[in-house]
Amino acid sequence: MRTALLLRQTRMHFPRLDVDQIKIRPIEKGGSDRKFYRIHSAADQRLILVKYNLEREENRHYVQIAKFLDSHGIRVPKIYFHDPAEGLIWIEDLGERDLCSYQHEGWLVRRAFYESALDEIIKLHSLPESVCAEMKQYLPAEFNAALYRWEQKYFFDNCLGRHFKLNDSIRKELAALPGLREIAKHLATFPRVLVHRDFQSQNIIIRSGQAHLIDFQGMRPGLAEYDLASLLYDPYVKLSGAERAGLIVYYRDRQLENGITIDG
Secondary structure, eight states: OOHHHHHHHHHHHOTTSOGGGOEEEEESOSOTTEEEEEEEEETTEEEEEEEEOTTSHHHHTHHHHHHHHHHTTOOOOOEEEEETTTTEEEEEOOOSOBGGGGTTSOHHHHHHHHHHHHHHHHHHHTOOHHHHHTTGGGSOOOOOHHHHHHHHHHIIIIIIIIITOOOHHHHHHHHTOHHHHHHHHHHTTSOOEEEOSOOSGGGEEEETTEEEEOOOTTOEEEOHHHHHHHHHTOTTSOOOHHHHHHHHHHHHHHHHHTTOOOOO
């Protein structure tokens, strides 16, 4: 969809915007099925416009999931308007500083941001099953043995294959190890909570010192450890062993306050 048409749509749905000064620019973020645009016309008139692919089902559920998270006190962008026929969503502009952008700051600064991010994900992980059930129709398939096997294949194909250029025959031999199938089956036996599924530093916006979650449309029932690993072993940010250990203790202690005991 051309920029001029996006501006026309924006003016139609937000007539109070200063039309003479309105500007739109693409944001280099998102996959091929979504495009993001930053819109502003004055200092206090800023929006993010999301254009999504109508053929991908999880994109259509973004709005319902955002409203659900907001209703449970989890910081996410506010939804201003949704045009499901055109695949357009206008949302709150939380700013341009994600958690990843702070990676060169001292740990004293970053730790507070990481703890804020953990506070938000703890709210999600702590939701009771009865509350989670109301969102079932909007969520992708839960983490089960088949999905864990898919994740394993994705790792072998993209990390070992594309990134490390591991020989195909060796890669296939490793992927076929019986232990991996058993691990997938074992993981599927544990109780599930709602997980973000893409809980890494680039999907956590820091605004006024507080973490806000974005790109949560892949949320589904799974293991809390999946989100923790996504954040603490983020491929784009290096954390020391001591930093990781401290954040795990923080998460465990906060969950203990909620009456949830974390083993390990």
